[in-house]
Amino acid sequence: MDLKSRMNLNVVNAPMSGIRKIADSVATMPDVIRFDLGEPDFDTPKHIKDAAIKAINDGFSHYTVGPGIMELRKAIAAKLKRDNGIEYDPETEITVTAGGVGAIYSGLQAIINPGDEVIVSDPVWPVYLGILAILEAKPVLVTIKESDKFNMLPAEVEKKITSKTKCICLNSPNNPTGGVMSEVNMRGIAEIAKKHGIFVLSDESYEKLILGNSKHISIASLPGMRDLTISQFTLSKTYAMTGWRLGYCAANKEIMAPLRKVSLYSITHVSSIVQKAAVAAITGPQQCVDEMVGEFKKRGKLLADGLNATGKISCLVPEGAFYVFANIKKLNMKSEDFVLRMIKEAGVSAVNGSSFGESGEGYVRFCFANSEENIKKAVERVQKFVKNL
Numbered sequence: 069m070d071l072k073s074r075m076n077l078n079v080v081n082a083p084m085s086g087i088r089k090i091a092d093s094v095a096t097m098p099d100v101i102r103f104d105l106g107e108p109d110f111d112t113p114k115h116i117k118d119a120a121i122k123a124i125n126d127g128f129s130h131y132t133v134g135p136g137i138m139e140l141r142k143a144i145a146a147k148l149k150r151d152n153g154i155e156y157d158p159e160t161e162i163t164v165t166a167g168g169v170g171a172i173y174s175g176l177q178a179i180i181n182p183g184d185e186v187i188v189s190d191p192v193w194p195v196y197l198g199i200l201a202i203l204e205a206k207p208v209l210v211t212i213k214e215s216d217k218f219n220m221l222p223a224e225v226e227k228k229i230t231s232k233t234k235c236i237c238l239n240s241p242n243n244p245t246g247g248v249m250s251e252v253n254m255r256g257i258a259e260i261a262k263k264h265g266i267f268v269l270s271d272e273s274y275e276k277l278i279l280g281n282s283k284h285i286s287i288a289s290l291p292g293m294r295d296l297t298i299s300q301f302t303l304s305k306t307y308a309m310t311g312w313r314l315g316y317c318a319a320n321k322e323i324m325a326p327l328r329k330v331s332l333y334s335i336t337h338v339s340s341i342v343q344k345a346a347v348a349a350i351t352g353p354q355q356c357v358d359e360m361v362g363e364f365k366k367r368g369k370l371l372a373d374g375l376n377a378t379g380k381i382s383c384l385v386p387e388g389a390f391y392v393f394a395n396i397k398k399l400n401m402k403s404e405d406f407v408l409r410m411i412k413e414a415g416v417s418a419v420n421g422s423s424f425g426e427s428g429e430g431y432v433r434f435c436f437a438n439s440e441e442n443i444k445k446a447v448e449r450v451q452k453f454v455k456n457l
């Protein structure tokens with residue numbers, strides 16, 4: 069029997085992320101300096117780990133309510149008000165999800181019908197394309213350019229709006245480009261959303277990782293945007309907790325009710341123990357975050373300066389997140405060929421820009437969540453590699 073044809077073809081045909089392909093291929097290679105996977109190299113702070121251990125020892129190991137324990141939702145509501153300038157009711161408008169991805173998936177499934185159009189940037193974090201394929205939505209790409217500091221321009225978004233546009237996915241600070249939306253552009257996108265009654269899925273996974281002079285703005289805090297926005301956050305990057313799998317989202321209760329159903333029917337709830345750790349992360353000392361951001365600032369500049377010194381690769385010093393999106397167009401090579409050769413010949417891994425869409429071709433993403441020592445060593449290797457190309 070042909071099993072494949074009997075599967076859900078939306079799922080079978082959904083694209084796989086090129087990031088994982090590179091990561092899997094270098095995982096067992098010795099002496100490769102890794103700049104491919106996007107995760108902090110720091111350990112989860114001790115007070116957060118201690119809260120999880122305490123939860124286990126206290127026997128806090130049973131089912132919780134689906135949207136997350138009230139203690140955590142209240143802590144999140146207070147943080148959203150204080151840091152993001154947005155107010156949501158923890159009872160009905162905040163949900164704890166399985167990482168940021170859980171919030172994105174549940175949020176999109178709650179609002180998308182097959183055939184809906186969803187605006188995403190190009191380049192884009194590929195997970196969006198996978199989810200949209202499963203939901204039978206049509207991704208509508210808006211190119212974001214280096215010359216615009218990788219901002220999504222309102223005028224370009226406006227050109228792509230049709231009667232089928234359901235949602236704009238906005239990701240600032242941005243993966244893969246390290247760009248941060250300016251206030252003017254953020255306000256421009258908000259005006260378009262309001263004018264056409266379009267939802268915004270605001271991916272704020274890197275909200276705390278602001279490395280330059282930019283300011284992080286939550287689009288839901290702009291006038292009239294509260295009830296059109298699903299704001300998504302995660303503890304993964306802020307507290308070096310990628311493996312713990314805890315994110316959260318906030319939205320008007322009419323949006324949140326179906327979103328909660330998706331989360332309930334797929335994961336029931338996030339681990340009770342991890343929820344207790346999240347309370348400690350959000351309500352505890354934030355010095356650990358400041359320290360990590362300080363390190364990332366130094367490292368981003370070190371890597372960007374080192375790559376720029378090759379004369380053949382050019383890149384902006386990143387404004388946010390922990391990615392340098394390096395322009396390799398002068399080398400006249402496909403980004404995938406460049407990356408595969410760099411891994412083999414220089415022992416440095418990164419992700420080809422083409423993994424993030426057509427407009428990513430000619431670029432390579434380096435995640436600088438790696439030690440200063442490794443960055444210096446890798447820069448030397450890349451400089452030598454590029455010279456010999």
Ligand SMILES: Cc1ncc(COP(=O)(O)O)c(C=O)c1O
Nearest residue numbers: 167168169193243273302304315
């Ligand atoms: C743009 C973006 N959104 C969301 C996420 C979600 O991360 P997680 O599910 O680990 O919280 C990531 C992680 O890499 C990301 O880069």
